Amino acid sequence: MKKLTAFLLMSVVSSIGFALDTPLKQLSKISKETELIKIQSYNVRDFSAIKSGRYKKSPIEVDALIAYPQKGEGPFPLVMIAHASGGPDQFNNEWFRFNKETASGLLKRGIAVMFLDNFSARGAKHTYANQSQVPLWSTYLDAFMALEYLSENLRVNIKKIGIHGWSRGGMISMMAAEKRVRDALISKELYFAAAQPRSPDCWSAGMFRNPLPIKETKIWMVLGGADDYTHAGPCVGMGERIKKNGGDIEVTIKKGWGHGFTANYDPEYESDAQTFNDCPPWFMEDDGKSNTDAVSFGHSCIKYGATIGGDKGFFFKPKFYNFWNETLLDLAGTKTNQEENQEENHGPDK
Numbered sequence: 001m002k003k004l005t006a007f008l009l010m011s012v013v014s015s016i017g018f019a020l021d022t023p024l025k026q027l028s029k030i031s032k033e034t035e036l037i038k039i040q041s042y043n044v045r046d047f048s049a050i051k052s053g054r055y056k057k058s059p060i061e062v063d064a065l066i067a068y069p070q071k072g073e074g075p076f077p078l079v080m081i082a083h084a085s086g087g088p089d090q091f092n093n094e095w096f097r098f099n100k101e102t103a104s105g106l107l108k109r110g111i112a113v114m115f116l117d118n119f120s121a122r123g124a125k126h127t128y129a130n131q132s133q134v135p136l137w138s139t140y141l142d143a144f145m146a147l148e149y150l151s152e153n154l155r156v157n158i159k160k161i162g163i164h165g166w167s168r169g170g171m172i173s174m175m176a177a178e179k180r181v182r183d184a185l186i187s188k189e190l191y192f193a194a195a196q197p198r199s200p201d202c203w204s205a206g207m208f209r210n211p212l213p214i215k216e217t218k219i220w221m222v223l224g225g226a227d228d229y230t231h232a233g234p235c236v237g238m239g240e241r242i243k244k245n246g247g248d249i250e251v252t253i254k255k256g257w258g259h260g261f262t263a264n265y266d267p268e269y270e271s272d273a274q275t276f277n278d279c280p281p282w283f284m285e286d287d288g289k290s291n292t293d294a295v296s297f298g299h300s301c302i303k304y305g306a307t308i309g310g311d312k313g314f315f316f317k318p319k320f321y322n323f324w325n326e327t328l329l330d331l332a333g334t335k336t337n338q339e340e341n342q343e344e345n346h347g348p349d350k
Contacts, residue, residue, distance in 0.1 A: 022063035022120040026092045030100065031067040031107055039064055041145040043122070044137045046206060050184045051288040055141065062142050063088075063117040067103065068155065069110050075157040077193075077328035078112040079103075080146060082139070082165035082172040084260075087126040088117040098262035098313040105321060111328055112156060118142050118172075127168075136206055139168065140175040141185065147176075148186040160328045162194040166260060167230070170200030170221075171207070174238075177217040177247065178208060180288075191216045194327035196320070198222045199259050202235035204276040206290065209283035211238065213247030220323050222252045222316075229259035229306035231277055254312070261310030273306035 028034045043058040044050055069076055081099050083090055090096040103113040118139040119125065127134050143163060151158045163173045173195045175181060182191065191214045200221070213219075221239055223232040232253055239251040258267050279301035283291050325331040 018123045020120040020123060020125065022117045023087075023089050023092060024063055024065040024115050024117050027065055027067070027100070027115055030103060030113075032070055033068045035066045035068075037064050037066065037149070038062070039142070039146050039149045041121075041142045042138070043135070044141055045135050046137050046290055047181065047184075047208075047284045047288045049137075050141065050181065060121050062121045062145075064146060064149075065115045065117075066112060066153075067107060067114075068112050069107050072110055074112075074155040076110065076112040076155060077160035077324075078114055078150065078156050078162070079106055079324060079328070080114045080116055080143065080161065080163040080192075082116055082143065082163060082169035083118065084165065084167035084169050085127045087119045087124065088115070089125060091115055095263055095265050097264050098316075101313075102317065102320060105317070106324060109321070109325070109329065111324060114146065114150070116142060116146055136168070136171060139172050140178075140181060143172050143176045143192075144182055144185045144190075147190055147192065151187075151190055158190065160193050162196065162324060162328055163192050164196035164198070166198040166262060167200070170197035171202075171205045173197035174200050174202070174219070174221070175207060177214050177219055177242075179212040179214045180208065182214060193217065194323065195219045196222070196323055198262065199224055199227055199230055200235060201230040201276075202238040203231065204279060204282045206282050206284055207238065208286075209291070210286055211242050211245060211247070213242050213245055213249070215246055215248065217248065218327050219247065219249040220252070221249065222254065224257035224259060224261050224310070225253045225255045226257060226307075227259045229273060229275060229308065234281070257312055258307045258310050260308045262313040262316055263309045264311055264313055265309045266311055267307045267309045269305065269307050271305050273304065273308065275303045275306050276301070278303055 038061040041060055041062045042055040044055045049055045091099055106113050119134055122134050124133045150156050163176045165173050174197045176192045176195050223235050239249050242249045
């Protein structure tokens with residue numbers, strides 16, 4: 001196969017192996033000034049471990065690389081990039097150039113970037129065969145610990161931090177706006193100014209059924225109306241609940257686009273892609289525990305086969321840059337995201 005497939009799986013059990021050397025070193029030439037760092041984080045299975053403080057018993061240091069703009073002295077706004085299930089190697093993969101190319105574009109605009117590696121420290125290159133090797137909730141926690149790390153960096157404008165990613169990275173970007181997680185981990189004065197999730201799984205990713213959004217975080221969620229891997233419908237519902245609870249969110253559904261639409265190849269059917277759309281939903285309840293249906297479901301509901309790719313990055317980039325111009329640089333674009341949304345189909349394809 002010419003590409004790496006991004007598998008999604010509800011992570012209930014953690015299996016941590018030996019740390020691997022991070023591939024982020026290969027990104028050191030993206031700017032004349034880069035910094036490879038370690039961020040204090042933890043391993044968790046769900047929110048209850050965070051709420052109770054048990055997460056402190058499983059510390060780990062995750063890898064990240066910060067690249068600074070060549071012009072200006074800062075403090076710079078910064079965009080954090082969360083990878084998909086294909087792992088941090090996708091940042092350098094020839095078929096997934098969107099993240100690296102747009103990182104270069106952000107640097108030229110005076111925005112620093114951080115590539116976050118959730119996997120290498122936990123002994124995983126990817127999580128195709130064993131998603132539980134890196135539980136989703138560990139990666140949700142990583143984003144907030146990275147934000148806390150940046151709060152000590154005088155070259156970064158801590159009030160202008162954004163985050164984006166697709167698939168698993170999209171889930172991390174969504175959860176970066178969850179108030180309960182932030183409040184349990186770091187200062188309530190810290191927040192992401194903006195989040196741009198793409199193609200997240202809002203059905204089996206352990207998000208809160210009743211989200212409590214951080215009001216300072218502006219979210220622009222982009223979904224593929226033809227996504228047969230992570231259906232748009234559950235994320236539309238999640239967006240409605242976030243908005244109802246006071247969140248600043250806009251949802252765009254791209255008609256005819258599928259999962260991983262920014263990958264630079266035409267859509268391809270992957271017969272071994274695991275999907276969980278027929279399984280019970282996995283949510284965190286208000287008490288911080290998983291819903292019982294998700295914990296008890298068997299493997300019979302797991303199906304195989306989904307379409308990945310789309311080669312839509314070229315068309316998506318202008319709107320992508322406009323979002324960061326507005327949220328991090330306070331520059332108005334030619335169109336607001338709301339106007340762009342009015343041109344889209346606001347429901348998943350039939």
